[in-house]
Amino acid sequence: MAIDVGTLLQILFWGLYAGCIYILLATGVNLIFGVMKTVNFAHGELLMIGAYVTWTLFSLTGLNPYLLLVATVPVLLLFGIAVQRLAFRPVLGSHKLNEIFLSIGLIYLFQNGAAMIWGSDYQSIQSPFASMAVTIGSFRLPLDYVIIIAVTIGILVGLQLLLRRTRLGLALRATSQNRKAAMLSGINVERMDMIAFGLGAALAGAAGTLWVVSGQVFDPYMGSVPAVKAFAIVILGGLGSIPGAIIGGLFYGVAESAATYTLGGAWKDAISFIVLIVVLVIRPTGLFGERGE
Amino acid sequence: MDLDRFRPYLTWIALAVALLVPAFASGSLYLLTTASIALVFMIYSEAWNFLAASGQGSLGHAAFFGLGAYASALTASRFGLPPVLTVLFGGLFAAGIGLLIGLTCVRLKEWFLAMVTFGFAIIIQTLMVSQFAGISGGWDGTAAPALVPSSVPFAPYVQYYLILAVLIGVLLAFRALLRGRIGLAFAAIRENEVEARASGIDPVRYRLFAFGLSACVAGIAGALEIHQFGYVTPEVFGTDISFWPIIYSISGGLGTLAGPLVGTVAVTVLWEGLRGIGLTYARFVIVGLLLILTVIFLPNGLVSLPGRIRAWRRRREGEGD
Numbered sequence: 001m002a003i004d005v006g007t008l009l010q011i012l013f014w015g016l017y018a019g020c021i022y023i024l025l026a027t028g029v030n031l032i033f034g035v036m037k038t039v040n041f042a043h044g045e046l047l048m049i050g051a052y053v054t055w056t057l058f059s060l061t062g063l064n065p066y067l068l069l070v071a072t073v074p075v076l077l078l079f080g081i082a083v084q085r086l087a088f089r090p091v092l093g094s095h096k097l098n099e100i101f102l103s104i105g106l107i108y109l110f111q112n113g114a115a116m117i118w119g120s121d122y123q124s125i126q127s128p129f130a131s132m133a134v135t136i137g138s139f140r141l142p143l144d145y146v147i148i149i150a151v152t153i154g155i156l157v158g159l160q161l162l163l164r165r166t167r168l169g170l171a172l173r174a175t176s177q178n179r180k181a182a183m184l185s186g187i188n189v190e191r192m193d194m195i196a197f198g199l200g201a202a203l204a205g206a207a208g209t210l211w212v213v214s215g216q217v218f219d220p221y222m223g224s225v226p227a228v229k230a231f232a233i234v235i236l237g238g239l240g241s242i243p244g245a246i247i248g249g250l251f252y253g254v255a256e257s258a259a260t261y262t263l264g265g266a267w268k269d270a271i272s273f274i275v276l277i278v279v280l281v282i283r284p285t286g287l288f289g290e291r292g293e
Numbered sequence: 294m295d296l297d298r299f300r301p302y303l304t305w306i307a308l309a310v311a312l313l314v315p316a317f318a319s320g321s322l323y324l325l326t327t328a329s330i331a332l333v334f335m336i337y338s339e340a341w342n343f344l345a346a347s348g349q350g351s352l353g354h355a356a357f358f359g360l361g362a363y364a365s366a367l368t369a370s371r372f373g374l375p376p377v378l379t380v381l382f383g384g385l386f387a388a389g390i391g392l393l394i395g396l397t398c399v400r401l402k403e404w405f406l407a408m409v410t411f412g413f414a415i416i417i418q419t420l421m422v423s424q425f426a427g428i429s430g431g432w433d434g435t436a437a438p439a440l441v442p443s444s445v446p447f448a449p450y451v452q453y454y455l456i457l458a459v460l461i462g463v464l465l466a467f468r469a470l471l472r473g474r475i476g477l478a479f480a481a482i483r484e485n486e487v488e489a490r491a492s493g494i495d496p497v498r499y500r501l502f503a504f505g506l507s508a509c510v511a512g513i514a515g516a517l518e519i520h521q522f523g524y525v526t527p528e529v530f531g532t533d534i535s536f537w538p539i540i541y542s543i544s545g546g547l548g549t550l551a552g553p554l555v556g557t558v559a560v561t562v563l564w565e566g567l568r569g570i571g572l573t574y575a576r577f578v579i580v581g582l583l584l585i586l587t588v589i590f591l592p593n594g595l596v597s598l599p600g601r602i603r604a605w606r607r608r609r610e611g612e613g614d
Contacts, residue, residue: 108581112574231408
């Protein structure tokens with residue numbers, strides 16, 4: 001089977017597009033881990049809540065769903081801060097397994113709370129740009145893919161600017177590097193925990209909006225599979241490393257897209273398994289991760 | 294009332310209650326079935342808790358529960374073997390896969406282990422409905438013959454006591470293991486791996502052993518469960534099934550033998566009660582909230598409650614003097 005350049009580009013582009021949602025999730029997981037040293041296993045549920053918030057706002061206002069990103073992200077930011085303050089902070093510093101068990105309670109709470117509020121049926125909306133495409137040479141790119149990739153790049157650049165160019169970013173990075181030293185320099189590390197969790201939730205919320213506008217279906221239980229993929233990417237890129245999450249996410253999206261194209265759709269989800277095992281056997285702390293914590 | 298006086302007899306009281314359940318449930322198949330399933334989940338939760346005792350928290354034990362279920366159902370229905378035997382095969386099969394998964398997991402720290410086990414369960418489910426759909430029957434699942442054929446007189450009762458016997462066997466085995474050298478090694482690894490290594494304990498070997506045995510018992514539990522239901526679907530690999538033993542163990546008391554038993558009874562009673570008043574999604578919300586509250590306010594579970602109350606009383610009496 002001869003693969004021409006057009007097909008190759010198509011696979012690459014699909015991969016970039018699919019990778020966007022995983023990158024946003026994985027970056028959030030790593031941001032939270034970097035600062036709090038906690039993995040939020042209910043992260044996929046934040047994606048789901050983001051999707052429903054966008055959907056609700058869309059049903060109420062009928063605005064262009066891309067614009068609703070501006071509303072969904074702050075809602076999830078506040079939601080994340082509340083979750084950190086009410087659930088994670090009380091167990092911070094106790095046994096690590098407690099934080100994992102807490103996330104499980106949150107998964108139950110969020111999934112079924114969402115089912116109570118929004119119902120458990122599949123939902124989807126159609127993007128206003130659904131039928132439009134950008135033609136480059138021999139192949140057509142759906143306009144939505146282009147916008148989603150651009151939005152993701154915009155969000156990541158914004159996050160990078162926040163982390164590198166502001167005092168808040170400096171404080172977040174300091175907390176992540178050395179919590180005690182940060183505390184001694186007068187940084188309110190508990191506030192940094194809340195902000196990091198809020199930012200992570202906001203990124204998941206953005207991913208939720210993008211999920212909805214790309215026309216994919218969603219229900220209250222949609223979060224677990226993307227979350228597993230985000231964890232695979234986190235493991236691939238190294239726990240706590242944001243560049244690792246981005247590179248890992250891109251690699252993962254392209255690998256998934258290539259596997260779907262060459263092996264068939266059934267392998268789409270199983271590829272995360274293979275990626276996980278290969279990476280873990282070769283390097284138990286991930287490709288870019290440091291040894292130990 | 295002084296609970297301490299009853300303490301030495303608690304085991305016997307619990308055993309007596311377990312033996313007498315079918316008498317109370319006479320005529321009500323619903324009660325007997327609920328009790329039998331609760332016993333299965335006690336076995337399953339003990340398996341999860343045993344792994345937790347070695348310092349490993351699995352978020353994907355449904356993988357082993359489900360593999361045991363499928364292995365047993367398929368061998369029983371394809372080769373016509375009696376389920377009482379194939380249940381053991383289910384356990385061995387789950388243990389085999391468990392050891393393979395364990396090999397990639399034993400060197401991992403808490404987070405990685407949790408992520409990987411969480412992923413494994415979902416991925417095995419995906420494989421079952423895609424690559425192995427020909428064998429497993431895909432989403433439709435596959436039939437499983439009854440654990441005790443209905444031709445046997447009092448089949449549901451025989452089945453209940455059979456499961457109870459397995460539970461007692463599992464409890465005795467885990468008790469012997471945890472009170473012996475292995476239990477000490479687990480505690481050493483859990484508390485401080487470097488020191489454990491320094492005293493000549495090989496953490497990898499002990500963790501792998503815990504993984505294999507836990508997977509085996511979880512597989513047996515899965516097989517017992519589906520032979521009761523009569524069929525098995527890929528839902529058995531769902532996150533719900535992975536999370537139940539965690540909920541039971543934590544609400545009862547993590548790392549104790551009695552914990553999963555107490556937790557299973559308490560949560561099952563609550564669960565069935567909430568079903569009784571017609572709640573569906575709200576049940577899960579309530580259980581999720583209770584799990585969060587337990588982790589925050591009662592991290593050692595219900596078994597630690599009497600001690601807590603005693604301490605609280607003593608403090609109050611002290612203040613009164």
